[in-house]
Amino acid sequence: MPEGHAVHRTAEKFAAEFLAKTVFVDSPQGRFSTAASIISDQRVLASRAVGKQLFVTFANQQVLRVHLGIYGKWNWIKGSESVSRSLSEVPKGQVRARFFTDSALAELRGPTACEVISVEEADEHIRNLGPDPLNPDPNGDEADRFCRFVLSSRTPIGLLLMNQKVIAGVGNVYRAELLFRARIDPYTPGEKLTRKVVLALWLDAVALLRVGKKHGIMITRDELFDKNPAKSDRYFVYKREQQPCRICNRPVSLAIESGRKLYWCPKCQK
DNA sequence: TTGTCATGCATAC
DNA sequence: TATGCCTGACAAG
Secondary structure: OOOHHHHHHHHHHHHHHHEOOEEEEEOOOOOOHHHHHHHOOEEEEEEEEEOOEEEEEEOOOEEEEEEOOOOOEEEEEEOHHHHHHHHHOOOOOOEEEEEEOOOEEEEEEOOOEEEEEEHHHHHHHHHOOOOOOOOOOOOOHHHHHHHHHHHOOOOEHHHHOOOOOOOOOOOHHHHHHHHHHOOOOOOOEHHHOOHHHHHHHHHHHHHHHHHHHHHOOOOOOHHHOOOOOOHHHOOOOOOOEOOEOOOOOOEEEEEEEOOEEEEEOOOOOO
């Protein structure tokens, strides 16, 4: 489930299992073999997420960068017996990379990006990303960056929220739900919004992604935050086209914008 | 069992 | 705007 909340969970899991430990890396599929050999048998110095990307720094100053894209998935195996059994078996499907110690094994399948780069290159990737609601700067600069970008753009807010340079970590689900919760028409140009509205949108992104990170699933209806709801109940509008809006009962709309499905309620979001 | 679609994004045209 | 990535959830039959 690769919106930002899931990647931050992975970064924490990586830290919990591997931080300060020597980790072995290989690539059963073969596509990551050369890069794997560079970071294998190295100590993990840091693990962090920025937006939808994971960055793991190794003792030899090499950085693993992983972006799951739409298919990518992590599979974790814990316990020394389970780990050694898994390592001795032929893995199921295409495993791009495996990261393991005696007691934990992380398998990576189907990522859009999985590469080993320098610290400088990693910094460059991070510089190209917008503010991440899960990495809020204590001095408020991240909120400010988001507001400035949105308020100076003629692009519809529905597209701005999908741009990782504007806000890193929000994807199609959070885009639709944030705009519904704020009752904003997704076609409103950023510059037509007020600073107060844009700041509220940012703060709601911080709140929703924190809930998502805490539970490991995306939930956008306040009354269900701690209830582990079924998928069909989690959202206001996402994947609910033609179903009645939970507020006004009118059918939820669907449009394809820049190749992605956009869901909204035309009555509530004006 | 088979087919379709997806929470993303880089690249080619 | 189309395609590739190549997994997995879900629907249809």
